[in-house]
Amino acid sequence: METINLKINNLAVSAPKGSTILEAARLIGIEIPTLCYLKEINEIGACRICMVEVKGARSLVTACVFPASEGMEVFTNTEKVRKSRKLTLELILSTHDRRCLSCVRSGNCELQKLCKEFGVDDEQHFEGENPRYEFDDSAAHMVRDNNRCILCRRCIAACKMQDCAVIGANARGFNTHIGSAFEKDLADVSCVSCGQCIVHCPTGALSEKDDSDKVLAAINDPNKVVIVHTAPSIRATLGEAFGLPLGTNVQGKMVAALRRLGFNKVFDTDFGADLTIMEEANEFISRVTNGGVLPMITSCSPGWVKYCEHYFPQLLPHLSSCKSPQQMFGAIIKSWYAQKEGINPADIVCVGIMPCTAKKFENKRDHQNATGYPDVDIALTTRELARMIDSAGIYFKHLPDEQFDNPLGESSGAGVIFGATGGVMEAALRTAVETLTGEALHSLDFTEVRGTKGIKEASYTVGDLTVNVCAASGLENARKVLEEIAAGTSKYHFVEIMACPGGCVNGGGQPVQHAVVRNFVDLRGARAKALYEADAAAPIRKSHDNPAIKQLYAEFLGEPGSHKAHELLHTSYAPRPKYK
Amino acid sequence: MLKKISKLPFSGTPEQEARLQAVIAECSGDKSLLMHVMQQAQGIYGYLPFEVQAIIADGMDIPLEHIYGVSTFYAQFALAPKGKYNVSVCLGTACYVKGAQDVLEKVMDELKIGSGECTSDGLFSIEACRCIGACGLAPVMMINDDVYGNLSPAQIPGILEKYRNN
Secondary structure (H helix, E strand, C coil): CCEEEEEECCEEEEEECCCEHHHHHHCCCCCCCCCCCECCCECCCCCCCCEEEECCCCCCEECCCCECCCCCEEECCCHHHHHHHHHHHHHHHHCCCCCHHHCCCCCCCHHHHHHHHCCCCCCCCCCCCCCCCCCECCCCCEEECHHHCCCCCHHHHHHHHCCCCCCEEECCHHHCEEECHHHCCHHHECCCCCCHHHHHCCCCCEEECCCHHHHHHHHCCCCCEEEEEECCCHHHHHHHHHCCCCCCCCHHHHHHHHHHHCCCEEEEHHHHHHHHHHHHHHHHHHHHHHCCCCCEECCCCHHHHHHHHHHCHHHHHHECCECCHHHHHHHHHHHHHHHHHCCCHHHEEEEEEECCCCHHHHCCCCCCCCCCCCCCCEEEEHHHHHHHHHHCCCCHHHCCCCCCCCCCCCCCHHHHHHHCCCHHHHHHHHHHHHHHHCCCCCCCCCHHHCCCCCEEEEEEEECCEEEEEEEEECHHHHHHHHHHHHHCCCCCCEEEEECCCCCHHHCCCCCCCCHHHHHHCCHHHHHHHHHHHHHHHCCCCCHHHCHHHHHHHHHHHCCCCCHHHHHHHECCCCCCCCEC | CCCCCCCCCCCCCHHHHHHHHHHHHHCCCCHHHHHHHHHHHHHHHCCCCHHHHHHHHHHHCCCHHHHHHHHHHCCCCCCCCCCCEEEEEECCHHHHHCCHHHHHHHHHHHHCCCCCCECCCCCEEEEEECCCCCHHHCCCEEECCEEECCCCHHHHHHHHHHHHCC
16 A cells, blocks of 8 residues: 655654545544544535644645645644634534533533533633524424534435435525425425434434433333333443443343333343244245245335335335334234233333334334234333433443343344344345255355445355345445336345444444544444354344244244234335425 | 525426426436526526425435525525515615615515515515615615615605506
8 A cells, every 4th residue: 555654743654645634643643633524424624623733834724634645744732723623612612502411412422522622611702693493303203403503514414325315504604504405394304214313413403302201101100011122233332321342242231221220021122033034034935936026125124114115115015014123022012922911902011222213203103003002102212221221320330131031032143133234134044044945054154244334245045046135234325226126127136224324233323422433433343243242152043943933923923924923013115205 | 694485386387397307408417517407497487496496306316405405505596486576675885874774674564575585466576685886876776677766765655556556
């Protein structure tokens, strides 16, 4: 690789050609602060917080986009630089709602952190023109408070990355604000609820709609049986909210915390994932053998499903009719489990802990209540759960490791890898291949569909069939796959799509990591690793070997794809307009 | 200034849409021609309401929000139609110091609409403009091509009345 040599703060640096000053500085352990910068998706040099001095340059330059060059001399921490950064912060604060104490991001706000670092001692140094904005709480999953927005445009970049671009900068000057076309509410545009804007926001301008009060009210109601189940990826991310390193599997402490919060039963959505595999593998086999619509596309990711309804309605017949693991789990709780335990389903409150803001939309979709009751009453994100644990005075790091309750806490390694891109595909293949061939697989690892690449493809020989599969994550990547399917040129038989890049481990409901982590650490890979390790260590690694699943079919559902399974576990989709 | 979005019903014709589609077709997918298409569209419809921007969005495969963002950034784009009579009050320096703001407010009072808006009967619209080169007559306003100078707010009702009955 061609390198260039420069000096940063009088230290010699050798950096790959094409590096920015920001990247070169990191090589010698200097972290230049950024606010608007997101690697590859928002390199706009707009916020001016990363200004540095370059010897001979007319003025300060933006380190995030300014290319490092041979012989360059850079100073990142001079009086002039520090003054400039402080001034920039004071100007940002002049139009910012500074009520930090009541802000959801207090303690985890990038602006707050920078103000502390650069010694901002008067948050009212300038009094800017302050247009007041109404909250937009029209959407099922999130709230936008433009009064806390600093116009960094990271949310716009995230929305564009998700191929939706339903938010952007409107008007100009002091009136500039983030909004949708014709100032429509978020609920009235083709937002897919993925929440990527929230996890990319540096401040409290964007946040999930907090439903934790509803959960506490249910827990405090003696007439309710409150059942919680946690999605596969939560165990890999919840620890981050309590200062544990990325990719720490905290399953045992998570279960312990949920018990201490007062949930009556703590179950694992992985069971729902195993159930999804039973139904989805069966559906796939039936489509292949009966000449059904192919490729079949997975339907576990509600952001993806909504995207398909808005942007590719002609491809809806390709979607698997399976409900997501969250919804399947709820349906089984309110039918089989309620019957077994002799609980009136009307008294059950089913709570899902999800990596996903779109789950708050999904549980309110039509046809998610075949038992007569909503499959899932409340969907909480990882972030809401972390706040509940904090406010209950539970010392998370010091909790003992506890086990899920049974029988719906029992799951396979196939269920746990649902949380990473390619995981559903791999889990489905384990079951579909064994079902089609009637033989046990030599190796359960379908490594071709692992990893954080946006589009992964592989071909497998199953008996006399060649099955071409694809796993895409991030809706920009999904679009490429979908355009081929729409054009009739796709060679795939089975496609997995996850709305969020990297899958659920990087979901819009996961703990917020600052841009510096998103830019320079393999967040998706580190979180996914915890899931693949859990799979490798699991005593049962195939959904169809899960004894609780076998019991469920034997006692209640009959066969995968049975009439009863269809009634409870499958759903339908309908085109949605782009704008209301 | 924040632009007001017209609530008047859209009355575009198939003929207008055909003209706009032809403009879009000429661009053959070149998204960098968005500004050009928007200018042409405004020429065809007089303004850029939701319906028109949606045609451009679909035709050029550009997100509607992006087009709306452009339309609210540049002063040249209007989100409300112009009336049969467009009242344009000069707020250039000379007119401003001679009391043009009072004139503008009187016009808004009389017509019960704000600057950048159109009356529901489609007769009048108001806009504030920059110097029209008649500083000697300040404060000045134009109604379509008619110029009125040395104005005071008291004259406004009488002037508007002439057009109402036309």
